Amino acid sequence: MGRETPKQQQVSYTVEQLVAVNPYNPDILPDLENYVNEQVSSQTYSLDANLCLLRLYQFEPERMSTQIVARILVKALMAMPAPDFSLCLFLIPERVQMEEQFKTLIVLSHYLETGRFRQFWDEAAKSRHIVEAVPGFEQAIQTYAIHVLSLTYQKIPRPVLAEAINIEGLSLDKFLEHQAANSGWILEKGHGRGQLIILPRNEFNHPELKKSAADTVPLEHITRIFPILG
Amino acid sequence: MAAGYDYEEAPGTYDDANRQDVGYDPNFVPDSVKSFVVHLYRHIREKNVYEIHQMYEISFQTLSDRLFKDTPWPSVDAVAHYVDNDQVFCLLYREMWFRHLYARLSPTLKQRIDSWDNYCSLFQVVLHRVVNMQLPNQWLWDMVDEFVYQFQSFCQYRAKMKNKTEQEIALLRQFDQAWNVYGVLNYLQAFVEKSNIIQILEQEKEGGEQFTATDGYDYSGGSNVLKVLGYFSMVGLLRVHCLLGDYQTGLKCLLPIDISQQGVYTSVIGSHIATIYHYGFANLMMRRYVEAIHEFNKILLYIYKTKQYHQKSPQYEQILKKNEQMYALLAICLSLCPQVKLVEETVNSQLREKYGEKMARMQRYDDEAFAIYDELFSYACPKFITPSAPSFEEPLVNYNQDAYRLQLKLFLYEVKQQQLLSGVRTFLKVYSTISLGKLANYMEVDETTLRSILLTYKHKTHAVDSDGKIISNADLDFYIDDDMIHVVESKSVKRYGDYFLRQIVKLEGVITDMDRIKLE
Numbered sequence: 001m002g003r004e005t006p007k008q009q010q011v012s013y014t015v016e017q018l019v020a021v022n023p024y025n026p027d028i029l030p031d032l033e034n035y036v037n038e039q040v041s042s043q044t045y046s047l048d049a050n051l052c053l054l055r056l057y058q059f060e061p062e063r064m065s066t067q068i069v070a071r072i073l074v075k076a077l078m079a080m081p082a083p084d085f086s087l088c089l090f091l092i093p094e095r096v097q098m099e100e101q102f103k104t105l106i107v108l109s110h111y112l113e114t115g116r117f118r119q120f121w122d123e124a125a126k127s128r129h130i131v132e133a134v135p136g137f138e139q140a141i142q143t144y145a146i147h148v149l150s151l152t153y154q155k156i157p158r159p160v161l162a163e164a165i166n167i168e169g170l171s172l173d174k175f176l177e178h179q180a181a182n183s184g185w186i187l188e189k190g191h192g193r194g195q196l197i198i199l200p201r202n203e204f205n206h207p208e209l210k211k212s213a214a215d216t217v218p219l220e221h222i223t224r225i226f227p228i229l230g
Numbered sequence: 231m232a233a234g235y236d237y238e239e240a241p242g243t244y245d246d247a248n249r250q251d252v253g254y255d256p257n258f259v260p261d262s263v264k265s266f267v268v269h270l271y272r273h274i275r276e277k278n279v280y281e282i283h284q285m286y287e288i289s290f291q292t293l294s295d296r297l298f299k300d301t302p303w304p305s306v307d308a309v310a311h312y313v314d315n316d317q318v319f320c321l322l323y324r325e326m327w328f329r330h331l332y333a334r335l336s337p338t339l340k341q342r343i344d345s346w347d348n349y350c351s352l353f354q355v356v357l358h359r360v361v362n363m364q365l366p367n368q369w370l371w372d373m374v375d376e377f378v379y380q381f382q383s384f385c386q387y388r389a390k391m392k393n394k395t396e397q398e399i400a401l402l403r404q405f406d407q408a409w410n411v412y413g414v415l416n417y418l419q420a421f422v423e424k425s426n427i428i429q430i431l432e433q434e435k436e437g438g439e440q441f442t443a444t445d446g447y448d449y450s451g452g453s454n455v456l457k458v459l460g461y462f463s464m465v466g467l468l469r470v471h472c473l474l475g476d477y478q479t480g481l482k483c484l485l486p487i488d489i490s491q492q493g494v495y496t497s498v499i500g501s502h503i504a505t506i507y508h509y510g511f512a513n514l515m516m517r518r519y520v521e522a523i524h525e526f527n528k529i530l531l532y533i534y535k536t537k538q539y540h541q542k543s544p545q546y547e548q549i550l551k552k553n554e555q556m557y558a559l560l561a562i563c564l565s566l567c568p569q570v571k572l573v574e575e576t577v578n579s580q581l582r583e584k585y586g587e588k589m590a591r592m593q594r595y596d597d598e599a600f601a602i603y604d605e606l607f608s609y610a611c612p613k614f615i616t617p618s619a620p621s622f623e624e625p626l627v628n629y630n631q632d633a634y635r636l637q638l639k640l641f642l643y644e645v646k647q648q649q650l651l652s653g654v655r656t657f658l659k660v661y662s663t664i665s666l667g668k669l670a671n672y673m674e675v676d677e678t679t680l681r682s683i684l685l686t687y688k689h690k691t692h693a694v695d696s697d698g699k700i701i702s703n704a705d706l707d708f709y710i711d712d713d714m715i716h717v718v719e720s721k722s723v724k725r726y727g728d729y730f731l732r733q734i735v736k737l738e739g740v741i742t743d744m745d746r747i748k749l750e
Contacts, residue, residue, distance in 0.1 A: 151700075196712055
């Protein structure tokens with residue numbers, strides 16, 4: 001394994017270069033496919049390389065591997081809130097999207113896009129074979145869930161958080177302690193209804209923090225009237 | 231599905247070839263044409279860009295209108311001896327010849343293939359030989375624009391396999407490299423790379439190079455052709471990627487051009503409009519509505535102020551068409567992301583006039599609303615293509631609408647996901663605080679569903695920009711404290727600073743004018 005790693009790094013460096021310099025080239029298709037598998041196993045991600053591959057599949061549909069496409073979509077899902085999943089779908093023919101595994105992935109994406117986390121985790125549990133094939137999936141979705149919750153809540157009830165990140169009981173306690181120690185979360189006792197979690201302040205859940213750029217005048221505009229003032 | 235989406239161009243069949251041939255002698259060269267090519271050839275040799283531009287823009291149009299209303303120009307073989315059989319001039323002449331053909335007539339398959347060959351030859355010359363010409367930016371833009379257009383047209387044509395004759399199928403099989411997507415993309419990419427345009431633009435920012443300042447022209451005795459073709463090819467790549475549905479990569483291709491400033495892309499109105507239209511559309515599909523609204527607003531205002539100057543130009547019709555399409559796209563953006571303060575007064579009143587009623591209906595998110603989204607999208611979207619070669623197996627089908635149908639479907643899917651947000655917005659406008667329970671009641675959903683809806687609102691109104699940062703699109707925002715919703719309205723602040731600056735400059739102008747008046 002030790003000897004393989006530098007070689008792997010060399011390959012991914014070359015693939016990124018290929019995508020930047022010579023993307024419209026059918027010969028790089030196998031490299032791009034390998035790169036997808038590498039992203040999966042090493043928990044890295046490259047949207048540009050994956051879009052390049054989806055384009056090549058579009059140019060030569062006979063060479064498409066639905067397994068690779070499915071993996072790309074799972075990785076894209078993990079990149080939320082970025083719209084990568086739809087960006088990939090734009091390049092996948094409709095008849096391919098009608099296949100069972102893709103319909104499932106689209107449903108999963110739909111649940112995440114519309115904040116239906118309980119339904120998401122239920123469906124994901126039914127589709128283990130798709131999502132467990134990609135390490136880091138669970139953590140990525142939990143990160144996304146926390147992101148959306150942080151946009152929305154100053155204080156969030158424990159059950160709501162639990163449902164969103166699919167962690168309960170003692171595991172949740174440990175998780176909350178970790179977040180409190182490292183990410184500035186504050187754990188508070190709610191009024192009779194249970195624990196409240198105070199999420200870190202940002203400009204989205206604390207609008208007073210939003211820098212109002214509305215009425216500032218940039219310096220370049222003022223320089224226009226220097227001759228008049230002078 | 232809106233019925234209106236069909237490629238305007240009639241398929242090129244052999245009947246059309248006959249129509250072309252009626253009364254057309256490719257070898258007959260009227261005197262005015264002889265004079266035209268002789269003078270154009272001389273001006274090109276003498277690098278007289280102004281004269282070239284006059285002849286290209288005006289004389290060519292006038293002659294076309296007078297003599298070649300529905301026939302092609304004389305063949306290149308007939309005029310070659312007037313211009314010393316100059317290879318490059320002949321390639322340029324043929325480029326104009328085909329462009330005229332596509333505009334006034336329907337090209338046959340053979341003509342499409344021949345045009346591809348001509349572009350290949352012309353581009354090889356520019357890429358691999360030292361070309362000592364200065365051509366007007368209008369012409370160089372038209373070359374790239376037409377190249378992409380003919381590619382798009384070919385894909386549309388090829389995808390209609392159903393009524394193809396045996397000869398056409400045989401030709402398609404034989405010349406399977408003509409207008410292949412790899413070739414098109416690689417030529418555009420080659421121009422970008424060989425011209426070094428990206429580095430030139432970079433160095434220009436640091437004061438090392440002169441490009442934009444000279445409008446791309448080379449005043450030190452060299453040629454502007456490769457550099458400017460490289461520059462316009464970036465817009466060409468954006469356009470091709472939009473046709474394929476790859477918006478992310480399209481925007482990446484445009485990145486070296488700073489669209490917040492004037493540049494060579496604004497030196498030709500066709501290029502300016504094409505750039506912003508595709509930039510805006512790509513951002514719309516990537517859910518960056520504020521960015522799209524911002525750019526559409528700017529260009530629509532610009533067109534409003536300047537279109538009168540282009541009334542006589544051959545591009546006028548295209549300008550008007552794109553203008554209408556961008557109003558439709560703006561209507562879509564504003565319905566999905568109500569941020570009216572981003573739209574300038576003049577543009578807003580035009581928008582109200584054209585789409586006021588439709589926008590009101592779109593925001594109701596009922597079945598009728600989806601039909602209107604469908605209609606506007608179908609009217610305004612690019613002519614998406616399927617780039618792969620057709621299957622020649624029976625039964626032959628038409629698949630020219632597949633690409634469009636997919637993009638439309640995914641777009642409407644996104645609209646549907648945002649359906650419930652309109653209702654939320656209505657309530658948030660009225661309350662400064664409201665409990666989750668109460669709002670759930672009013673909206674006739676349970677609390678859990680309401681929490682999901684509110685999360686959706688937040689997610690959809692906070693887009694991820696090109697740097698990965700979160701940008702809020704929301705005109706109306708809120709946060710939740712346990713079970714209380716606190717509404718925050720971003721106040722539209724009057725821009726006093728800007729207003730005073732404008733008035734100061736205006737007053738100064740008036741005073742200067744007054745000073746100039748000599749009283750008797």
